[in-house]
Structures are given as structure tokens and as C-alpha cells.
Amino acid sequence: MADVILETRKLTKAFKGFTAVGGVDLNIERGHIHALIGPNGAGKTTCFNLLTKFLTPTSGQILFNGRDITAAAPAQIARMGIIRSFQISAVFPHLTVLQNVRIGLQRTLGTSFHFWRSERSLDVLNGRAMQLLEEVDLAGFADQVTASLPYGRKRALEIAATLAMEPELMLLDEPTQGMGHEDVHRVTALIKKVSSGRTILMVEHNMSVVSGICDRISVLQRGAVLAEGSYAEVSKDPQVMEAYMGAPQ
Structure with missing residues (x-):
């Protein structure tokens, strides 16, 4: 079976x-x-x-x-582990490559909507974010602003951000x-x-x-x-x- x-x-x-x-x-x-x-x-x-x-x-x-x-509901579907990308690249252009992946990882901290927290509170996610960037061959671009990436690299970043949500x-x-x-x-x-x-x-x-x-x-x-x-x-x-x-x- x-x-x-x-x-x-x-x-x-x-x-x-x-x-x-x-x-x-x-x-x-x-x-x-x-x-x-x-x-x-x-x-x-x-x-x-x-x-x-x-x-x-x-x-x-x-x-x-x-x-x-x-x-x-869509949010329930995502929490179950079904995560999708879209035809149009859906990354945040004015954040760095590392920051884009950290957004996907932020859910694990339970601070997704605590916008008053210092950005340094997210530094604990950097290790895992870099692992994901390594997985999609973007580790060397971690500090680049996303808008400066070629289109193919943006799609790779989108896959890394999708992986950050731990999809099944x-x-x-x-x-x-x-x-x-x-x-x-x-x-x-x-x-x-x-x-x-x-x-x-x-x-x-x-x-x-x-x-x-x-x-x-x-x-x-x-x-x-x-x-x-x-x-x-x-x-x-x-x-x-x-x-x-x-x-x-």
C-alpha cells in the first residue's frame, strides 16, 4: 500500500x-x-x-x-504543515536575505506579533537561518538586501523561507x-x-x-x-x- x-x-x-x-x-x-x-x-x-x-x-x-x-482555514492548513509558494516571488525586498528567513523561523519563538521587541531577540534564530541558507546555496548572500538578488536567487530564498516553516x-x-x-x-x-x-x-x-x-x-x-x-x-x-x-x- x-x-x-x-x-x-x-x-x-x-x-x-x-x-x-x-x-x-x-x-x-x-x-x-x-x-x-x-x-x-x-x-x-x-x-x-x-x-x-x-x-x-x-x-x-x-x-x-x-x-x-x-x-x-488557511492558517490551520499552514500550521498542519502544508506550506505553499506563489507564482510571483513573495519575499521582503528591503530586508536582508537572513532577515527574510528569520521571519519564517520567528513562529518558533511565539513572538510573531511582538513588534516592540528588540531585533536582537531574534539573534537566537541566526544559526538555524544560516543552516537553511546553506541548504539553498545562499549562505554567501546572507547580509545582502534581497532587492539586489537576481531573480533565480530570490526564488531560492523563497524556498528557504518556506523550509523555515517546517513543511511536511x-x-x-x-x-x-x-x-x-x-x-x-x-x-x-x-x-x-x-x-x-x-x-x-x-x-x-x-x-x-x-x-x-x-x-x-x-x-x-x-x-x-x-x-x-x-x-x-x-x-x-x-x-x-x-x-x-x-x-x-
């Missing part, structure tokens, strides 16, 4: 006459890198928004570690979008590196990324699962080929 960390059952989201996600069944195995792929408008980001409760499902169920979390399941929404070849290669290698001991569900358009690091792939089309399996399996599926390439003339 596969060890399933996240499961959806007939997950559906309808907007006034339009079904963005319709009856999606997903089984994400613990320890896997699992990709959601599909043409634009297939429902991939809507699925992410449902899983993290930025949207409320019209019907269906979401189970995390066997527990029904369909009615949970990481949701990465198009982590290589808008990157040049060198940055794509670096971030792909980074995702593979940080996946050790973790589970990652990612939306990704770059097929070389998907084929290189993903254990399993779910292909969405018009809000439904069209195919599922390894890259070798889905890339040969006639329905998938038609969805991406169009019907043969």
Missing part, C-alpha cells in the same frame, strides 16, 4: 456556470515530488488554491494524513517561471536537494524540469485529470499528446 500524505476525492470548484475544477481525485505519496501539469486554464492553480483553502471547494473532500481538512508538504507554484536556462537548472537542482525527507507537489510548465525530478505526474485538462503516472507513461499517452500538441491534421 502506498503511503498517501494528501488525497482529494471528487474535488470540485464551480464559479457561476463555469467549473474550474471538476471531480479531481489526487493521491500524493509521501516522499515524492509530484507535478500538476496541463495547458493554460486547465485548473492547476485553482487546485492549489483549494488545497490551501484560499478557495473553498464547491464539493468534494481533501484529506491530509488521513484527516479531513476540507473545512479548515511543500506546494510550489511554477517555481521556475520566468527564469533563464542557468537559473532553471539551479532551482531544479535545489528542489531535488530539499525534497529529501519531504513531499513536494508542484505546478510546472517546463517539461525538462518535470521529466528530470518528478516521481509522478497528474495531467489536468479543463479542470479534470486527463492522465496520471510517471513522465515516461504520461508523455506517451495519446490524450496528453493531443492536449498539448493539438489533434493530428
Whole structure:
């Protein structure tokens, strides 16, 4: 039996006459890198928004570690260990790289909203923050202001900040979008590196990324699962080929 960390059952989201996600069944195995792929408008980001409760499902169920979390609020989902990144880099540009990671770690102190505390009270987090920066190859950038980082390094910092929240399941929404070849290669290698001991569900358009690091792939089309399996399996599926390439003339 596969060890399933996240499961959806007939997950559906309808907007006034339009079904963005319709009856999606997903089984994400613990320890896997699992990709959601599909043409634009297939429902991939809507699925992410449902899983993290930025949207409320019209019907269906979401189970995390066997527990029904369909009615949970976004903050509850995050506390359970489901942490996501977004298509647009979401780091604090005017803080240093180290300070960005410390924000994610601050929750462990229980002082998240004690803004009157001296910043020195956060120095106890520096050791762990530097460990995370080492993990994403950013230790040498710790004191740089984030706005000065190249785009690919900002995405790496976002992954470090996500890791600071101690995710059991990481949701990465198009982590290589808008990157040049060198940055794509670096971030792909980074995702593979940080996946050790973790589970990652990612939306990704770059097929070389998907084929290189993903254990399993779910292909969405018009809000439904069209195919599922390894890259070798889905890339040969006639329905998938038609969805991406169009019907043969």
C-alpha cells in the first residue's frame, strides 16, 4: 500500500456556470515530488488554491494524513504543515536575505506579533537561518538586501523561507517561471536537494524540469485529470499528446 500524505476525492470548484475544477481525485505519496501539469486554464492553480483553502471547494473532500481538512482555514492548513509558494516571488525586498528567513523561523519563538521587541531577540534564530541558507546555496548572500538578488536567487530564498516553516508538504507554484536556462537548472537542482525527507507537489510548465525530478505526474485538462503516472507513461499517452500538441491534421 502506498503511503498517501494528501488525497482529494471528487474535488470540485464551480464559479457561476463555469467549473474550474471538476471531480479531481489526487493521491500524493509521501516522499515524492509530484507535478500538476496541463495547458493554460486547465485548473492547476485553482487546485492549489483549494488545497490551501484560499478557495473553498464547491464539493468534494481533501484529506491530509488521513484527516479531513476540507473545512479548515488557511492558517490551520499552514500550521498542519502544508506550506505553499506563489507564482510571483513573495519575499521582503528591503530586508536582508537572513532577515527574510528569520521571519519564517520567528513562529518558533511565539513572538510573531511582538513588534516592540528588540531585533536582537531574534539573534537566537541566526544559526538555524544560516543552516537553511546553506541548504539553498545562499549562505554567501546572507547580509545582502534581497532587492539586489537576481531573480533565480530570490526564488531560492523563497524556498528557504518556506523550509523555515517546517513543511511536511511543500506546494510550489511554477517555481521556475520566468527564469533563464542557468537559473532553471539551479532551482531544479535545489528542489531535488530539499525534497529529501519531504513531499513536494508542484505546478510546472517546463517539461525538462518535470521529466528530470518528478516521481509522478497528474495531467489536468479543463479542470479534470486527463492522465496520471510517471513522465515516461504520461508523455506517451495519446490524450496528453493531443492536449498539448493539438489533434493530428
